[in-house]
Amino acid sequence: LIKKIQIMEREIKSIVVLGGTGRTGIHVVQQALQRGLRVTTLVRDSSKLKGLLDHPELEIVKGDVTNFSDIYNAVQGNDAIISILGRIGKNNAAIIQGTENIIAAVQKSRISKTICLSSFGAGSTRSRSSWLFNLLVRVTGLRASFEAKTQQELLFYKSRIDFTLIMACRLTDDLSIKELSAYPADQLPFIHGIPKKVARTKVATFMLDQLDSRCWSRKTVCLLAEDSKEL
Ligand SMILES: NC(=O)c1ccc[n+]([C@@H]2O[C@H](COP(=O)([O-])OP(=O)(O)OC[C@H]3O[C@@H](n4cnc5c(N)ncnc54)[C@H](OP(=O)(O)O)[C@@H]3O)[C@@H](O)[C@H]2O)c1
DSSP states (O other): OHHHHHHHHSOOOEEEEESTTSTTHHHHHHHHHHTTOEEEEEESOGGGGTTTTTOTTEEEEEOOTTSHHHHHHHHTTOSEEEEOOOOBTTBOHHHHHHHHHHHHHHHTSOOOEEEEEEETTSGGGGGGBOHHHHHHHHHTTOHHHHHHHHHHHHHHHHSOSOEEEEEEOSEEOOTTOOOEEEEEGGGOOOBOSSOOOEEHHHHHHHHHHGGGOOTTTTEEEEEEETTGGGO
């Protein structure tokens, strides 16, 4: 118990970013470095991190999240994981197998917190999304990915690790997008129509803010544009 409390209260100084070469992940890496964190990122192609390759606080490890040993080796000596993994084409292995590997690696390391990005409309937020949104998911070929994310949420709740699962919707690089609102998934209002877009940079900031907070520990939190409820 004492060891558990010590792990929970340890200040987070070093993180592992999974999906750091992605459109949202790159913001997580950049903002984490700006905050003075030491960052290890497990990537398949390091050339996608150009501009950051020589950063003294960034360690780039080549690997694949579907290989347990790649994740296990990357997390050793670090304090937290931020996962912004996505599917590759129609392959959802990074979501399901990646999550199984993350949980197993956390259990065998000193990682005290795991923060993961998922999608609004999957898992516990499914019942809050409209028929129109669900139709959009189907016609855009995202159904299998949403099913993988439903499975991912179950894996997190079945585990005993400290996680925060973030369900966001329609990410954009448009910086003019307004602030975010965070809702517990189990108290989320029904979202009519198609939710408004949220900015990737703001989602990255929210994920990093969770490193110092226990507010959303072992919870699913939904991020929506501030005025989404008015739809
Ligand atoms: N797009 C949206 O509007 C939206 C909305 C809500 C939620 N989301 C979810 O948010 C997450 C991030 O979205 P995004 O648009 O930033 O994704 P993205 O640009 O497609 O990035 C996905 C990342 O996952 C990495 N990855 C995939 N499989 C891997 C593997 N086996 N091993 C190691 N890395 C792997 C990719 O690496 P490579 O660079 O090597 O391919 C990339 O860095 C996704 O789960 C997405 O479904 C997206």
